[in-house]
Amino acid sequence: MNKDAIAEYATRLGDDALVLGHRLSEWCSNGPFLEEDIATINTALDFIGRARMFLSYAAELEGAGRSEDDLAYTRDCREFKNLLIHELPRGDFAFTTVRQFLVDASNVLFFEALCESSDPQLAAIAAKSVKECRYHLRRSHDWLLRLGDGTEESRRRCQDALDDLWGYTDELFAMDALEQALLDAGVAVDRVALKERWLPLVSAAIDEATLQLPALPALPGGGREGIHTEHLGHLLAELQFVQRAYPGLQW
Amino acid sequence: MSQTETEQSKTEQSLEREFQARVDAEEKIEPKDWMPEAYRKTLIRQISQHAHSEVVGMQPEGNWITRAPSLRRKAVLLAKVQDEAGHGLYLYSAAETLGISREELLEALHQGKAKYSSIFNYPTLSWADIGAVGWLVDGAAIVNQVALQRTSFGPYARAMVRICKEESFHQRQGYEIMLALSRGSAAQKAMAQDALNRFWWPSLMMFGPNDDHSPNSAQSMKWKIKRKSNDQLRQEFIDQTVPQIEVLGLELPDPELRWNEERGHYDFGPIDWDEFFQVIKGNGPCNRQRLQHHIRAQREGEWVCEAVRAYENKKRGRKAA
Numbered sequence: 003m004n005k006d007a008i009a010e011y012a013t014r015l016g017d018d019a020l021v022l023g024h025r026l027s028e029w030c031s032n033g034p035f036l037e038e039d040i041a042t043i044n045t046a047l048d049f050i051g052r053a054r055m056f057l058s059y060a061a062e063l064e065g066a067g068r069s070e071d072d073l074a075y076t077r078d079c080r081e082f083k084n085l086l087i088h089e090l091p092r093g094d095f096a097f098t099t100v101r102q103f104l105v106d107a108s109n110v111l112f113f114e115a116l117c118e119s120s121d122p123q124l125a126a127i128a129a130k131s132v133k134e135c136r137y138h139l140r141r142s143h144d145w146l147l148r149l150g151d152g153t154e155e156s157r158r159r160c161q162d163a164l165d166d167l168w169g170y171t172d173e174l175f176a177m178d179a180l181e182q183a184l185l186d187a188g189v190a191v192d193r194v195a196l197k198e199r200w201l202p203l204v205s206a207a208i209d210e211a212t213l214q215l216p217a218l219p220a221l222p223g224g225g226r227e228g229i230h231t232e233h234l235g236h237l238l239a240e241l242q243f244v245q246r247a248y249p250g251l252q253w
Numbered sequence: 254m255s256q257t258e259t260e261q262s263k264t265e266q267s268l269e270r271e272f273q274a275r276v277d278a279e280e281k282i283e284p285k286d287w288m289p290e291a292y293r294k295t296l297i298r299q300i301s302q303h304a305h306s307e308v309v310g311m312q313p314e315g316n317w318i319t320r321a322p323s324l325r326r327k328a329v330l331l332a333k334v335q336d337e338a339g340h341g342l343y344l345y346s347a348a349e350t351l352g353i354s355r356e357e358l359l360e361a362l363h364q365g366k367a368k369y370s371s372i373f374n375y376p377t378l379s380w381a382d383i384g385a386v387g388w389l390v391d392g393a394a395i396v397n398q399v400a401l402q403r404t405s406f407g408p409y410a411r412a413m414v415r416i417c418k419e420e421s422f423h424q425r426q427g428y429e430i431m432l433a434l435s436r437g438s439a440a441q442k443a444m445a446q447d448a449l450n451r452f453w454w455p456s457l458m459m460f461g462p463n464d465d466h467s468p469n470s471a472q473s474m475k476w477k478i479k480r481k482s483n484d485q486l487r488q489e490f491i492d493q494t495v496p497q498i499e500v501l502g503l504e505l506p507d508p509e510l511r512w513n514e515e516r517g518h519y520d521f522g523p524i525d526w527d528e529f530f531q532v533i534k535g536n537g538p539c540n541r542q543r544l545q546h547h548i549r550a551q552r553e554g555e556w557v558c559e560a561v562r563a564y565e566n567k568k569r570g571r572k573a574a
Binding site (some may be wrong): 020027095155240244251 | 320
């Protein structure tokens with residue numbers, strides 16, 4: 003299989019992890035109580051660790067002498083390829099919880115499938131990630147139940163978050179020509195097939211949490227082509243500040 | 254004094270003698286043991302101050318997590334701040350063994366009755382400040398905490414053993430940041446020097462006032478809550494840190510720092526105690542910001558705590574039904 007295509011695939015997965023890890027890390031010292039601060043920082047750390055594995059692999063395949071940091075810190079908005087759901091601002095604790103739940107459920111299925119990739123490096127990263135994802139899902143699932151089936155206020159906040167996020171979930175299961183070609187070569191995951199398993203899993207939890215499955219249309223998406231929400235530029239301005247202000251140095 | 258009161262005070266006196274004898278014999282005092290009320294209060298004050306410092310310290314360090322200049326630095330900083338939060342948890346638990354709840358401890362913090370380390374009332378303005386905080390602030394904390402591993406109250410001493418191991422990793426991560434900067438470009442070196450200059454004096458102040466101005470020290474030493482005096486600990490910190498500054502190749506932040514052969518220690522210039530007392534009183538650069546941040550996060554999380562309680566109640570109700 004063509005190295006460039008795998009590099010692009012690894013970059014996409016790295017960007018997903020980096021951008022969501024960034025959003026989670028914003029919770030540091032802002033969590034509802036200390037235990038939750040610790041848990042959220044810990045989850046952020048898992049995502050940043052995953053981003054490093056994918057991006058350094060992408061840089062290695064590219065073979066142009068770039069590093070994980072060059073990819074993370076010197077690309078602009080249009081070159082970032084993460085799915086939009088990951089970049090939305092962290093919102094309140096309900097928004098963060100619901101997003102984590104939707105994404106964790108998809109990640110468990112995705113990384114289980116990626117463990118079978120014919121690319122040994124992707125399979126190895128997936129094997130490490132899937133263990134984290136299962137734990138993340140257990141946690142976000144428990145929180146979804148507590149908040150959904152907690153007070154009137156917590157239910158309202160969760161339902162609002164679910165409605166706001168729902169339109170972005172379609173993109174989690176979209177394939178384009180690149181991923182289709184990689185799938186044919188046994189490298190990539192069939193995202194379309196994941197949806198059939200994701201939807202019942204998510205619907206059951208939403209129901210158990212006494213929330214309503216939104217009947218809302220999919221939003222346009224575009225992350226894989228670098229068409230983002232307005233939020234990503236601000237995230238990058240913060241993430242990349244030091245490297246942009248003092249370019250080309252070692253830290 | 255009535256007869257029973259006299260007897261009670263006699264018992265009190267003999268309990269206190271026994272207590273002191275145990276402390277003198279280096280036995281650890283455990284939560285259920287008899288202890289003088291003042292010993293309990295002193296420990297609550299000190300342990301909670303320590304716990305609050307770990308937690309409030311997440312703010313100036315968290316300030317740079319989203320801007321860390323490399324993914325490796327970001328991951329290490331996340332891990333470090335997570336450790337600090339964990340230290341806060343053990344310490345709140347150690348304080349709770351003395352019969353006070355975490356809610357009460359936080360209430361005292363929010364009302365300004367309980368303190369936290371004054372160093373966290375200074376802002377982290379550059380990436381080098383994260384290096385300086387790890388190196389100097391955690392370095393100073395270790396000097397303090399190594400001594401506290403032998404403190405007389407068991408849960409506190411045991412928490413310190415665990416915390417010290419992690420803190421030495423934190424100090425290394427801070428020093429490693431400073432090392433990279435001091436071997437980097439002119440701009441990076443200037444950034445490192447500026448951070449050292451700004452954090453040096455507040456780090457020395459972390460050990461508290463001079464011994465002759467430290468009102469609680471003598472009693473704490475007698476109870477072996479404190480094992481070394483403020484000035485002794487400060488001197489140890491300076492003696493271990495000056496050679497590290499030299500390795501970095503940075504200028505000394507105090508022109509009066511020089512080795513005194515006769516004393517076998519470094520001499521240093523006068524500390525601005527007015528600044529120290531201003532910050533302690535709440536008038537440092539970030540006091541209001543730090544406290545308001547903590548209060549805001551707790552207030553914003555109230556609905557989450559209510560939801561957790563409501564959910565647990567429903568679950569119990571369903572089980573009972």
